[in-house]
Amino acid sequence: MKPLLFTLFSDGSLLENISKKLDTNITPITLHQFPDEETYIKIDADLKNQDCVIFDSLDRPNNKLLPLIFLAETLRDLGARQVGLVAPYLSYMRQDKRFHPGEGITSKYFSNLLSNYFNWLITVDPHLHRVKSLTEIYSIPTTVVHAIDNISNWIKRHVDKPLLIGPDIESKQWVEQIANNIQVPCLILEKIRYSDHEVEISAPEIERYKTYTPILVDDIISTAKTMIETVKQLNKLNTQPPICIGIHAIFAANAYDELFKAGVSDIVTCNTIFHPSNKIDLADVILNELKHYLKWKEIP
Amino acid sequence: MKPLLFTLFSDGSLLENISKKLDTNITPITLHQFPDEETYIKIDADLKNQDCVIFDSLDRPNNKLLPLIFLAETLRDLGARQVGLVAPYLSYMRQDKRFHPGEGITSKYFSNLLSNYFNWLITVDPHLHRVKSLTEIYSIPTTVVHAIDNISNWIKRHVDKPLLIGPDIESKQWVEQIANNIQVPCLILEKIRYSDHEVEISAPEIERYKTYTPILVDDIISTAKTMIETVKQLNKLNTQPPICIGIHAIFAANAYDELFKAGVSDIVTCNTIFHPSNKIDLADVILNELKHYLKWKEIP
Numbered sequence: 001m002k003p004l005l006f007t008l009f010s011d012g013s014l015l016e017n018i019s020k021k022l023d024t025n026i027t028p029i030t031l032h033q034f035p036d037e038e039t040y041i042k043i044d045a046d047l048k049n050q051d052c053v054i055f056d057s058l059d060r061p062n063n064k065l066l067p068l069i070f071l072a073e074t075l076r077d078l079g080a081r082q083v084g085l086v087a088p089y090l091s092y093m094r095q096d097k098r099f100h101p102g103e104g105i106t107s108k109y110f111s112n113l114l115s116n117y118f119n120w121l122i123t124v125d126p127h128l129h130r131v132k133s134l135t136e137i138y139s140i141p142t143t144v145v146h147a148i149d150n151i152s153n154w155i156k157r158h159v160d161k162p163l164l165i166g167p168d169i170e171s172k173q174w175v176e177q178i179a180n181n182i183q184v185p186c187l188i189l190e191k192i193r194y195s196d197h198e199v200e201i202s203a204p205e206i207e208r209y210k211t212y213t214p215i216l217v218d219d220i221i222s223t224a225k226t227m228i229e230t231v232k233q234l235n236k237l238n239t240q241p242p243i244c245i246g247i248h249a250i251f252a253a254n255a256y257d258e259l260f261k262a263g264v265s266d267i268v269t270c271n272t273i274f275h276p277s278n279k280i281d282l283a284d285v286i287l288n289e290l291k292h293y294l295k296w297k298e299i300p
Numbered sequence: 301m302k303p304l305l306f307t308l309f310s311d312g313s314l315l316e317n318i319s320k321k322l323d324t325n326i327t328p329i330t331l332h333q334f335p336d337e338e339t340y341i342k343i344d345a346d347l348k349n350q351d352c353v354i355f356d357s358l359d360r361p362n363n364k365l366l367p368l369i370f371l372a373e374t375l376r377d378l379g380a381r382q383v384g385l386v387a388p389y390l391s392y393m394r395q396d397k398r399f400h401p402g403e404g405i406t407s408k409y410f411s412n413l414l415s416n417y418f419n420w421l422i423t424v425d426p427h428l429h430r431v432k433s434l435t436e437i438y439s440i441p442t443t444v445v446h447a448i449d450n451i452s453n454w455i456k457r458h459v460d461k462p463l464l465i466g467p468d469i470e471s472k473q474w475v476e477q478i479a480n481n482i483q484v485p486c487l488i489l490e491k492i493r494y495s496d497h498e499v500e501i502s503a504p505e506i507e508r509y510k511t512y513t514p515i516l517v518d519d520i521i522s523t524a525k526t527m528i529e530t531v532k533q534l535n536k537l538n539t540q541p542p543i544c545i546g547i548h549a550i551f552a553a554n555a556y557d558e559l560f561k562a563g564v565s566d567i568v569t570c571n572t573i574f575h576p577s578n579k580i581d582l583a584d585v586i587l588n589e590l591k592h593y594l595k596w597k598e599i600p
Binding site for chain 2: 030034035036037038039040041042043044045059060061062063065066067069070071073074077078091092094095100101102103104105106108109110112113116220222223250252253255
């Protein structure tokens with residue numbers, strides 16, 4: 001029996017590609033908002049003993065959570081055997097401790113809430129810092145999918161002479177792994193901070209790579225401030241116009257335009273959050289993990 | 301020890317009046333939205349063993365729920381002894397059964413969710429139909445506060461010769477009780493439906509009350525369609541311009557303006573949802589019920 005696929009908010013290529021690979025349609029949901037802004041939900045499908053998978057990225061999460069809970073409850077109410085969540089982007093990963101007295105640890109509250117409604121969770125490269133693994137905060141089985149191989153392959157296929165750039169020491173491990181994957185050079189920049197507003201980047205070796213295309217990589221592009229700053233510094237060093245790669249295309253406010261204006265040649269993201277910059281498809285790596293939960297033999 | 305009062309979204313007179321009567325300040329909350337639209341919450345107060353009461357109406361509910369859950373979790377995390385919710389307007393009361401196959405019973409899902417996070421719930425005249433009591437859907441203690449005496453008193457004090465009008469048979473019990481409270485006449489209109497769009501109202505007795513001010517009362521004014529229709533029918537019968545009274549001032553889209561345009565002399569609501577039409581204060585009746593939960597002797 002094939003799994004049933006659902007989405008409330010996704011309209012990008014990721015779910016489309018996964019449904020094609022599974023050779024199964026996305027089950028339609030009737031979602032309606034009443035004039036008083038309450039949500040109505042209806043599903044016209046036989047759900048008895050079905051394995052249900054909801055695909056929805058949890059960027060801009062506050063408005064999405066209640067409809068998502070309603071969907072999970074409705075599926076279970078109508079007889080679903082399991083309801084899993086594929087959230088290619090998982091939110092509320094930052095506030096995982098009380099940095100100052102009185103703060104709410106939203107990361108914990110959010111994971112407790114999701115754990116109440118889903119049998120399992122798959123996500124792509126969540127923003128893990130102090131929490132080393134999702135199992136520390138989620139009480140349901142969780143799987144982390146990594147985008148690094150798909151990013152490496154995209155660079156290999158589309159960039160002639162790439163020079164991987166890590167904007168700071170935090171990005172080192174990440175950027176070095178990609179560079180290693182595809183056997184290209186890699187530089188980790190060093191920030192020299194003169195004051196709150198004056199930062200300069202030291203990159204003595206960059207002289208050797210004047211003909212290379214710098215590739216900046218980060219997990220989340222939200223305000224894009226770090227990337228914009230790095231691009232400006234690279235401009236000063238007279239490099240080729242860089243390409244910026246992000247896994248999760250949040251792009252808060254006008255971050256996308258600002259990043260282009262800073263002088264990049266391209267902005268490329270994975271298709272975890274629907275955005276015009278989505279160029280790296282993660283359907284294959286997500287599907288690989290989905291198999292384990294569905295135990296469906298015919299999955300390609 | 302006095303209870304601590306909190307609110308995330310309320311900015312009307314109700315909580316202000318309650319806090320005055322309790323002679324206690326509203327405890328401030330730092331609520332911040334990050335550029336990626338995640339919520340940050342911080343409370344600078346000693347919460348150890350405190351009784352905490354959150355005041356927030358749940359109209360336009362989807363965007364409010366996650367911050368509300370975060371607030372309840374934070375209070376409990378910081379040591380609160382109990383966290384109660386006063387939701388003067390309670391949403392998701394309509395879909396309390398599966399009218400058509402496949403529908404989600406949002407009323408049940410919503411009450412289960414709230415029951416997970418609060419010790420008790422107080423609300424004002426919820427929209428009860430098939431569900432006769434909140435105890436059928438809430439697993440926590442609940443209290444329903446009634447606005448009928450406060451509405452009756454407002455009419456008595458502000459309208460010279462009121463004629464209570466029930467727009468249909470559903471409103472009968474409600475409208476008759478108010479009329480009875482203040483000893484004024486009362487008419488229940490009868491709808492004669494000629495087609496989907498043609499409705500006429502039969503009210504033979506209305507001739508006797510040409511000098512009276514018709515008062516229309518309903519629990520929720522959302523699209524105001526029923527009220528607007530009734531006002532138009534009264535206009536045809538050449539009554540005095542009516543006054544419309546609602547408990548809960550939802551006013552979807554431009555319903556407020558449309559209702560005024562239909563030819564009413566005033567629109568008056570209780571202060572359960574902040575709105576310019578709020579003229580009937582419910583602080584006293586809510587406070588009466590609050591006492592039971594707080595067991596605080598000094599409450600007036």
